[in-house]
């Protein structure tokens with residue numbers, strides 16, 4: 001059987017992508033055995049006959065060349081163990097050359113960096129502060145992003161996501177979610193967002209909100225909920241992530257430098273491009289603990305303002321947390337720590353008592369309309 | 378896994394035969410049809426909204442789904458979104474391709490895919506995307522292009538300059554720099570100021586004969602603007 005190739009050989013008459021071969025290190029050089037190609041023959045290359053440098057896309061490959069003119073052969077070694085073995089066996093004169101080459105790479109990178117110069121210097125400073133979590137700077141940058149831009153961004157990702165999913169167009173589930181959203185959004189003072197809520201057919205027990213007010217609720221969540229209020233609780237929490245611009249804050253943190261450069265230079269088109277390329281990554285944003293708490297607290301208040309029983313979310317969590325921990329996606333983004341539950345309960349207790357106004361739909365009917373497309377376990 | 382390209386040319390499709398319990402990784406949305414014995418493993422480990430960091434490290438979740446012949450051998454038909462060619466590459470464990478993320482169609486079970494964050498300068502300026510895929514391992518790799526796919530073979534130290542938005546894939550033995558195009562290059566509007574990649578061999582660069590961004594702009598002029 002052929003040995004597995006661990007190197008590629010280049011040269012005249014060899015394939016452009018390189019001929020696969022198996023290379024081993026001997027006391028005085030390399031032994032190259034071609035794998036599955038008749039274009040090459042087995043060859044021993046003495047350390048004294050070769051030159052060595054670093055190469056490849058990340059400069060992490062060892063490039064060994066030998067021969068002259070048309071018979072020059074170049075080997076690219078990538079396997080770290082092989083490179084270590086080579087470094088051990090090779091004479092120091094050869095390695096000195098390699099170190100020089102490595103130094104050149106370092107210097108080239110350095111001069112490249114110097115090119116970026118002073119503008120980048122300032123920006124790097126900002127960026128570093130970003131990475132180390134200076135929320136002030138994040139907020140400063142986020143405050144500079146117009147809602148309109150945020151919507152454009154969210155909408156792009158939203159449409160992209162929905163195009164790949166089965167979206168419920170009408171029916172009791174859609175009406176129910178719309179009713180919840182309307183009751184809540186009507187109570188948001190100076191709301192700059194036009195919220196759009198879609199119900200997506202999926203066993204995933206979750207919901208998410210994209211920057212700009214684009215909300216997705218999965219049917220899996222609706223099936224697991226025991227009342228409309230439980231869904232409304234999750235929904236309110238998600239709406240508040242949007243209102244507090246948590247997604248944007250997260251994104252600015254994540255894109256870091258690049259986004260800050262864009263925002264500072266007013267190149268929103270560029271940032272938009274970057275964010276688009278991130279695509280659905282946007283929907284997978286995991287928020288920070290403070291953001292979660294903020295969304296919890298403001299979410300409960302919004303429910304209260306909309307006269308919806310505000311304990312839905314915590315009920316939902318507590319009911320499911322025991323048996324479904326593994327299978328409920330909501331938990332992975334929203335771990336219900338004891339502290340968080342405490343905070344939620346304290347907030348609930350502090351609310352003035354009021355008689356909630358029930359929804360117009362009957363929850364059982366909504367759930368029945370979702371059918372049993374998901375096999376019962 | 379055995380592959381066969383159907384209808385080569387602008388509107389091709391790939392037929393992938395899977396043995397029982399064999400899997401293929403396909404770009405999500407690429408599946409056109411399949412035998413009933415094929416299951417889509419759409420479970421997104423760690424939850425749908427799972428940790429972003431994990432996703433950025435592994436990159437796998439969002440780009441493809443795993444199709445498994447879980448209930449017996451069968452076949453899957455895969456097709457790319459855009460009109461253009463499909464090319465099959467054989468990975469032998471040592472060759473490795475960097476692939477612009479729209480260029481990936483499918484890969485055999487042994488094909489390893491990781492998404493790689495472009496270094497700041499490359500990523501910011503490169504029209505080929507903030508993330509690129511680094512694909513290695515063993516087995517067949519299926520790429521697709523917008524328009525025809527063209528292979529450029531580079532000898533050691535040989536250089537070639539490619540408009541960024543025409544890049545599909547390149548081997549990791551090549552190095553490249555992103556440069557501002559000198560005048561005369563058609564500045565693609567999406568990559569902004571017309572950026573080009575200067576590749577240096579040895580290795581292979583696959584390019585596509587059409588530029589998705591330019592095509593989009595061309596289409597856009599026929600779409601009435603509202604407001």
Ligand SMILES: [Zn+2]
Nearest residue numbers: 287292295334
């Ligand atoms: Zn949350």
